[in-house]
Structure formats: structure tokens, C-alpha cells
Amino acid sequence: MSIYTEPIRQTPAPTARPTVRVKPVMPEHHYLNSPKGIMSWIYTVDHKRIGLMYFFAIMMFFTIGGIFALLLRTELLHPERDFMTARTYNQFFTLHGAIMVFLFIIPSIPAALGNFVLPLMIGAKDVAFPKLNLASWYVYVVGSLFAVFSIVTGGVETGWTFYTPYSTTTNGSVISMTLGVFILGFSSIFTGINFIVTVHKLRAPGMTFFKMPLMVWALYATAIIQVLATPVLGITMVLLILERALGIGIFDPAMGGDPVLYQHFFWFYSHPAVYIMILPGMGIISELISAMSHKKIFGYTPIAYSSLGIALISFLVWGHHMFTSGQSELSATIFSFLTFLVGIPSGIKVFNWMATLYKGSISFAAPMLYTLTFMFTFTIGGLTGIFLGALSVDIHLHDTYFVVAHFHYVMMGGTVMAFLGGIHYWWPKIWGRMYDEFWAKIACAFVFVGFNMTFFTQFILGSKGMPRRYYSYLDQYQPLHGFSSIGSYILGLGFVVMAVYLIHSIRNGKIAGKNPWGALTLEWTISSPPPTHNFDETPKLIYGAYDYDRVMTDGENITFKDVTTVSNGDDHNGNGHNGNGSKRAKIEN
Amino acid sequence: MNPNGTLFMPPQASTSAADVDGLFYFIYYASILFFLLVVGVSGYFAYVYRRQGAPKFTSGIAHNVQLEFTWTVIPTMLVFLVFVWGFGSYLNNSVAPKDALQIKVTGQKWFWAFDYPGGSNSVDTLVVPAGKPVQLTMSSTDVIHSFYVPDFRMKQDVVPNRYSLLWFEAPNEGVYTLFCTEYCGAVTDTTEATWKADGQAKSANKFKQKGHFNMGGVVKVVSTRQYEAFLESSNKMGEGISLEVYGEQLYNSKQCATCHSVNGSAGNGPTWKGIYGRQEKISDGTSVKADDNYIRESILEPGAKVVAGYQNIMPTYQGQLKDKQIDAIIAYMKTIK
Ligand code: HEM
Ligand SMILES: [Cu+2]
Ligand SMILES: [Cu+2]
Numbered sequence: 001m002s003i004y005t006e007p008i009r010q011t012p013a014p015t016a017r018p019t020v021r022v023k024p025v026m027p028e029h030h031y032l033n034s035p036k037g038i039m040s041w042i043y044t045v046d047h048k049r050i051g052l053m054y055f056f057a058i059m060m061f062f063t064i065g066g067i068f069a070l071l072l073r074t075e076l077l078h079p080e081r082d083f084m085t086a087r088t089y090n091q092f093f094t095l096h097g098a099i100m101v102f103l104f105i106i107p108s109i110p111a112a113l114g115n116f117v118l119p120l121m122i123g124a125k126d127v128a129f130p131k132l133n134l135a136s137w138y139v140y141v142v143g144s145l146f147a148v149f150s151i152v153t154g155g156v157e158t159g160w161t162f163y164t165p166y167s168t169t170t171n172g173s174v175i176s177m178t179l180g181v182f183i184l185g186f187s188s189i190f191t192g193i194n195f196i197v198t199v200h201k202l203r204a205p206g207m208t209f210f211k212m213p214l215m216v217w218a219l220y221a222t223a224i225i226q227v228l229a230t231p232v233l234g235i236t237m238v239l240l241i242l243e244r245a246l247g248i249g250i251f252d253p254a255m256g257g258d259p260v261l262y263q264h265f266f267w268f269y270s271h272p273a274v275y276i277m278i279l280p281g282m283g284i285i286s287e288l289i290s291a292m293s294h295k296k297i298f299g300y301t302p303i304a305y306s307s308l309g310i311a312l313i314s315f316l317v318w319g320h321h322m323f324t325s326g327q328s329e330l331s332a333t334i335f336s337f338l339t340f341l342v343g344i345p346s347g348i349k350v351f352n353w354m355a356t357l358y359k360g361s362i363s364f365a366a367p368m369l370y371t372l373t374f375m376f377t378f379t380i381g382g383l384t385g386i387f388l389g390a391l392s393v394d395i396h397l398h399d400t401y402f403v404v405a406h407f408h409y410v411m412m413g414g415t416v417m418a419f420l421g422g423i424h425y426w427w428p429k430i431w432g433r434m435y436d437e438f439w440a441k442i443a444c445a446f447v448f449v450g451f452n453m454t455f456f457t458q459f460i461l462g463s464k465g466m467p468r469r470y471y472s473y474l475d476q477y478q479p480l481h482g483f484s485s486i487g488s489y490i491l492g493l494g495f496v497v498m499a500v501y502l503i504h505s506i507r508n509g510k511i512a513g514k515n516p517w518g519a520l521t522l523e524w525t526i527s528s529p530p531p532t533h534n535f536d537e538t539p540k541l542i543y544g545a546y547d548y549d550r551v552m553t554d555g556e557n558i559t560f561k562d563v564t565t566v567s568n569g570d571d572h573n574g575n576g577h578n579g580n581g582s583k584r585a586k587i588e589n
Numbered sequence: 590m591n592p593n594g595t596l597f598m599p600p601q602a603s604t605s606a607a608d609v610d611g612l613f614y615f616i617y618y619a620s621i622l623f624f625l626l627v628v629g630v631s632g633y634f635a636y637v638y639r640r641q642g643a644p645k646f647t648s649g650i651a652h653n654v655q656l657e658f659t660w661t662v663i664p665t666m667l668v669f670l671v672f673v674w675g676f677g678s679y680l681n682n683s684v685a686p687k688d689a690l691q692i693k694v695t696g697q698k699w700f701w702a703f704d705y706p707g708g709s710n711s712v713d714t715l716v717v718p719a720g721k722p723v724q725l726t727m728s729s730t731d732v733i734h735s736f737y738v739p740d741f742r743m744k745q746d747v748v749p750n751r752y753s754l755l756w757f758e759a760p761n762e763g764v765y766t767l768f769c770t771e772y773c774g775a776v777t778d779t780t781e782a783t784w785k786a787d788g789q790a791k792s793a794n795k796f797k798q799k800g801h802f803n804m805g806g807v808v809k810v811v812s813t814r815q816y817e818a819f820l821e822s823s824n825k826m827g828e829g830i831s832l833e834v835y836g837e838q839l840y841n842s843k844q845c846a847t848c849h850s851v852n853g854s855a856g857n858g859p860t861w862k863g864i865y866g867r868q869e870k871i872s873d874g875t876s877v878k879a880d881d882n883y884i885r886e887s888i889l890e891p892g893a894k895v896v897a898g899y900q901n902i903m904p905t906y907q908g909q910l911k912d913k914q915i916d917a918i919i920a921y922m923k924t925i926k
Contacts, residue, residue, distance in 0.1 A: 086775035086800045159772050165749060166732040170774055171900075253750030259733060260748060293638070295647045299657060324735060325746045326753045329683055333676055340668040344661070351660040354627055357634035359648040364639065372635065379627045383620040386668060390616065390675030392609050392682065396742040399735060399770040463597040463613070465739025467770040470802040474766065518644065549649030561646050 024513030026432050030529040045130035046532060050137050051115030052430065057140065058112055061103040068096035070492055073454070073485040079472050089471040090157035091172075097160030098177065102184050103144055105415055106273065109280035110226070111136070111191050113422050114219045116430060118195060120523035120530065121213050123204025123539035128197035136190035139183060146180030149173070159469060161270075164251035164262040168244045175241055182237040185230045188276075192226030195219055204522070206541040213521045213545040214303055218283025221307040225272045225279075225314065233269035236262070260325055267318035275314045277411055279307055281418030282349055285374055288421050289353045291519035292368035293360030294548045299352035306345030313342040323394050332391060339389040346382055350375065360548075366440035367517075370421030373448050377413025381406060384459065399469075402462025408455045420447070420498075427502070428516050432528040433509030439501040446494030453487025514555025521545045524555055592761070602765050602810070603741035604758045608678045610742075616671055623664075682743075685756035689724035690717070696727065696734035696747040697904045698773055699804035700844045709823035710909065712842055713806030715767065717759065718816035724756040730905060735771035738808055746771055759810040767806045775800025776848070776857045776902060799847045799857070827917060836921025839914055848903065851925050858903060859896050865922045870897040884919055 031048045041049060072092050075082050084092070115133065119126055127133050150156055150173035158167040158174055167174055199220045203212065212220075240262070242248045249255030251262045290297040297303070319327060319335030353375060362368065384406045388394050397403060428434050457480045462468075466477050473481065515524035522539055523530070542558075543551040550561040591607075594600040597617070598610050692715070693704040704710045717723045727736055727747045736755060737744040745755040759765075776799050811819065827835040840846055840861075848858035859869075867879045872895045877883055886893055888910060891903035910918070 086798045296651045324744045340672050347664050354631050360638045361640045362638050390671050391679035392675045465599050467768045469772040472802050548647050
């Protein structure tokens, strides 16, 4: 299977002929400045602007969730009370968890970055339903307002899992929080539907499914889960609200209901949801590892299929969250078995990324540093999942800090690292400017060290028996808790540095040009920031997304291994430079 | 059995702990191997193939059937082994031997009550004989809790309106920490909290805050002789002492002290200072005199009349306090002026 089309002329190749470098300038018109005015943002249907609006919203919630996390870690410095009560602690970890999961990580890659890059990567003008896309953003905002409302009106202290009967009997603003989650679900479903249709209908001519960049495959698989699983969450939340408000008794043992049923419903959504969180991250890593090492991705087909495989099996493993809940031995066994099955595709992906590095030309710019960090932390996250899938070991580890460490290694060490890598990678495309590479390296080092200090200790805490959601603890756990808290401050510092240089770069960064990384996917063939309508003419596939063995480009000039230089010459930004004697390649498809 | 624990694992104190640790460390070493493989090889490639000099075309290698086959099949076989092992030890632990000693466990916000054969009971301290299988029949009176003894590698959720079973055998005498591992809330209180448990049975009035985080206790594994002596003595509780003194003991041992003070200071529940005969305002606006019947009802059915200004958080003591014990508590209350 070849994912590129042949260029027309097979003349003997000038190897790596130096091309004329032009100093990049900012295009005069691009999606950020045309049309102008606040109304043009409020009513925008441009996927790039919506992606950016999502980006601001989720970063705001990431900051709030992060502040809660640091407050929690500060309280945990000592077993004694440092500054908050047990009840406040419970509210804070609930808000931290709920904000990070529902308001940050689920929309993070698909709705923010995905919205921006998906149409660009497949050569489309926009998503299939631009208005639905805008609606999904507003629905997100409304949902998040409910969540914020519940914070200001007394808080919630049920844990982000809202287990019954605790959640139906405790006081606090549980209803507005769960209503918020219910509403947020619709925003997720809208994005999912939009992406599925976009991928099916709007690919550029010549881009078959197996020529799509792997990021697109990952977003596609994610969208399937979003559309199929989220309704179950919605129904569960409605049942919970009815139970609380009207006492209908489905989950209430006093009325013959079953509190454990709630857990089944909840995890039927929330396990697939962890793949809503991680699959797009895997997609980003597939792009970055290839682009930053200028090397054809190893095992395109297995990576593409494993995304779909994960999406399907992920619906059948929810019971691994309930090994100690008293479910039957038979179901525990089946869930354990399927859990191991779903782990294998993830392992295959890691091996493929590793093999991609072989014989590459590897750059250590910020996106690659985050990719390598991802390989390190996600591998730990994945391997520790095996401990939790093994029945007898999970009985010991369930609901201890081992689990807290595991999911932070997967969600933060996996998804968030990939997200950060993606931000640094697409930043020049989004804003047209580069951030400061030196500070980017410093921040990445802080994040790496801080993250591992914070969360690796928690594996030991957990396997030694420290339960999670504890406001205070036995003295014997203090040294590890203290170390973990100090790590979290280093981690926080890394994020502060990152925020500073990224914001600074929006106005002051070096102008990036079309393709600062020399990457081959379609979004790098247009100006940065992209024009409002993305592509001035229907994009032509003259090479595949990963053809680093035969194509080199800086966005202006293209060098083929065995033909002359061609120009990628749409000159809408007025600075296009035609390589001399260039031949325009055309599609042969 | 390892009584000291290892880097990752606490001491082993039940017959199944060694097997769980064996599997844990098997996965652990296999994981280290895979981790070093992934990080080592990636790091090596990243260094050897770092970008140097002018940009160049790179190799087009994108497949290698043998390699891809190997890295699919070997991990699959390994995880299958882990599955079978984990499943095997899980099944071994799921069926209790026929001669297991039966103890009833009740989880309640935020303490554990244990009922032994023969009618004696204890709170937050489970006493069991060494070297004998023990089966716990557990249930909750409010929300879900989970019974967890790290040194036994045992955990089981405790659910309202349902019995869940857990069995273990602890070969050696000793004192082992017990935790609740299903989140079950906390009471609001602004007083200073310190929680220090030193492996000893903790006395309730040390805590000003109560919640999931200190819904714990200990499992005391003792010799058979000591166990029998314990059953005797807890059956004889209250014998040979006055009713008032017995009532005071119950006030501490049954956790009333967590919420009720005797010196007039505010807590999560009304103070017991001067309680007997006091005129109480009830949340529905009526008022009632705190006589024997009212107090009895307050203990067995706390939700029936909720004192104005307080939340309905007091757990019921139905089935946990015998008539004589309630009488003792009332006798004690009369003494608190
Ligand atoms: C700045 C880095 C972070 C720190 C220091 C941190 C710390 C914590 C702490 C202390 C807890 C409470 C543990 C407990 O009491 O059981 C917690 C829980 C949690 N965290 Fe984080 N966290 C961080 C980042 C994240 C991120 C990025 C995510 C997700 C994207 C996340 C998701 C969660 C979830 C889901 C919970 C569980 C909440 C619950 O048990 O209800 N955290 N985290
Ligand atoms: Cu899961
Ligand atoms: Cu509990």
C-alpha cells in the first residue's frame, strides 16, 4: 500500500539541493483578523476559531483544576490539618476530578486541537456541520456554567464518580453539577457526529481512508466512542437527578433499588471515556514522532486499526472498576480477560513509535521532547494498568493511591503530554509565530521532573496500602506524601513558565512561516495562520503524509528524492517563492 | 511470609498475601524489563539518529513482519499468563473453608461494628484468633464502605441492604491496620483535627473531625486462648460496675464521643451536658422533653425527631446496643450536669 502519489517526472535526483530560503512574513489576511470584530467571533462558524475558543475555555478550567490540585497536595503535606477541613478537602478533590475530566481532558484534544487541525489535515474547508460545531461550544459553556454554579452554591463532595447512595443522600449542589455533566455530554456528542461526517464526506480528492494522517484516524475512532457512549452517561445522570429530586428508588436499597447498578451505568460510559481521553493523544504522538524525526511512520496500518480495535473493545471492560464491588466471580473473570485484551493494541502502538525513530533524523525541539516524555510516562501508565487488571492484585490495589498514580500517568503523563506536544507543534500554525525554544525546553524539564516526583511516589504509597480520597493519613506515609507535594510545586512551576512564554509569543514570537517543521501533512502547505477558508483551491495530494523517505519541504519549496524541485505555489500571502525551474507535480490518481 | 514488607508491599499477614505479592513482583519485573526496552531503545535511537547537518531523506522502512509478529505475540502470552495467575489466586480466595469462624461486620458512617458468635461485640477493633480461617459477613447501614486490611491484601465493598463475604486466615499474632476504602464523606467541623493512630485501638475522643479518612481501626490477631478470653469479657461487659460507669464506657467505645461532648462544647451533635430532662426544640418546630423514651428513640431511630439546628447525620444504633446498654447510657446522661 502506498500512501503517496507518484510525481510526474522521474528525472535523476539532485540530492538535497539547497533551496533558496525566504524570510517568512505574516500573511496580511488570515482567520484571526478577517473578518474583524467581536461579533465575528461570537457568530463564527469557522472551525479554527471555534477550536481556539475551546482552547481558551479548557485552559481556564485546567488552571482552576490545577489550583485545586495544588491546594490538595498542600493539605497532604502533613497528616495534621494544614489549612482546610475534611469536608473542604472532599469538595476540592471532587471539583478537581470533575473539572479535569469533564471540562478539561474530554474536550481538550478533540474539541480544541482536533477542531483546528482535522479539516486542515484532510484538506477540507471546514467541518461538515459548522453551525453544529458552534452550537457544541455554546453547549459546553452552558454546561460549564452549571458546574461553576454548583461550586459557588455550596460545592459538591461526592467524588467525580457520584456513587450512589452517597450522592443521593449527601447535601451540596449535586443536582446542578450532574446537570452540568449531562449538558456537557451533548457538546461531546455534537463534536463526535461532526467529526464522523467530516471524515467520511470532506476528505480532499485522492485521500482515501488509508492515506489519512493517523491523527485523523484517532479522532475518528474517538468520535465513534463519543457518539455511542456519551448517551449512557446522560441517562445515568438523569436517573441520578430523578433519584435525588423525586426519590424514584432505582439506586436506593431502601426502596428495593440497587446502588451497584449505578456503578455499572457509570463505568459503561466512563471506561470508554478514558479512551476518549487517550486515543486523540495517541493520534498526536503518531504525527509528532514522524514529523519531528522526518521519518516514515512505522506500521501505519496496525496503528490505524488498533485505534478502532481499542474503541470497540473499550465498551466491554467496564467491570474492571468493580472487582471489589461484589459482582459475580464469572463476570470479574471475563472483565479481567478483556482488560488484558484491550491493553495489547496500546502496546503495539508504543512499539511502532519506537521503531519509527530508527534511522530517522531526529530533532529535539519542544514537540519532540513532549513526545519522548509521553513515551516514558505513558509506558509506565500502561504497564501499571496490568497490575490493576490482574484480579488478585487489584483486590489489594483498588481505591488506593496506586490507582491515583496509574490514572495520572495515563491521563496526565499520556494525554496531557501529548496535548502539550500538540500545542507546541501546531502553535506556529495557529498563531503564525514561534515560541521561545529555550524556555520551552526549561518548562518541559520542570514538567517532566515534577510530574514523576509527584506521581511515582504515589505508586509506592498505594501498594503500601494508602487509600485514596483521604484527608489525613498514618504517620508512616508522611515522607512519601511530602515528596509528592514538593514534586507538584515543581510541576506547577513548569506550567507557569509555559504560560508565560506561550502568551508572550502570540505577539512577539518569531514569524514561523508555512512549515517550520518540514512536515508533510496538508495543514503545513498553507500559510500560518491559515486563511479564513483554509485552502484557496482544492488541495492536491502530491505526496503522502509520512513520505519522509522521498520528500522534503519547507512549505515553499518541495524537493523530491528523484525529481526536480517543485513549488507549492499558492501565493495568497504575497510572499510565495517559486523554486527556479520548478515543475508542478500533479496528482495521478 | 514476610513480616516486614518490601519496597512496594506492606508486611504479609494473611495466608494469601504471599501469592498476591508473588504475582505483583512478577508483573513488576516484567514491567521493568519492558520499560527499559522501550525507553532504552527509544533513547538510543534518539541519540544515534539525532538531526545533524543538512536535511536529508530518511529510510523508508515501515514494516517488518517478523518484528511486528514478535512484539504482538510475546506480550500477549505474558499478559495471558498474568491473567491466569491473577484469576487463580482470586478464585482461591473467594470460597471460605467450611469451618471458618463467622463474624458479622457492619459499616456505618464512620466506624466499624463487629458482632461475634455468642453475642459479644466490639467497635473499630476486630479481634480474631491466629491460624483460624475467619469469614466476615458484611453489610452497611448507610452508604457504601469498603473493608480493607493492607497487610492481608484483602478488600471488599460493604453495601447497604446486601451481604458481602470476605474470608482470611492470619497465621501470626499482631495488630494490623484496617481502612475504609470506599469514599463515604465527612462531617463539617471547623475544629482542629489531628489524626494519629499508632497501631493501637484509637480512642474516639481524640478526633474532632470524622469521615472516610479516619473510618478505620485495627484487626487484632490473638492466640485462641486470648480470643476466648475476649469473648468472655466482652460478654460480661458492664458486670461488676455501676450502670453509670458502664454508660460512660459505652459513650467512648461506641463512638458517641465523636459527635457529642459532655462539657457543653459544640460538636456535630448536641452536647450531653444537662441533656436529661432538657426541653428540646425539634426541627419541625415542636418541642419535646428529653426523657427515657425520647432518648431511646433518638438512639434507635435518630431521624424520627431531629434536634433543631443539627443535621440528620446520626447513625442508627438499632441492633448494636442492647436494652441494658441503652439503660446504662441514660444512667450516665443523668450524671452529666
Ligand atoms: C498539577 C497536577 C496534578 C496534581 C498535583 C493532582 C493531584 C491530585 C490529588 C491530590 C487528587 C486527590 C486524590 C485523592 O484524595 O484521592 C487527585 C485526584 C484526581 N485527579 Fe489529579 N492532579 C493533577 C493533575 C490532574 C490532571 C491533569 C487530571 C486529569 C486530566 C487529573 C485527574 C484527577 C482525577 C480524575 C482525580 C480523582 C478525583 C476523585 O477521586 O474523585 N489530575 N489529583
Ligand atoms: Cu476502565
Ligand atoms: Cu466508609
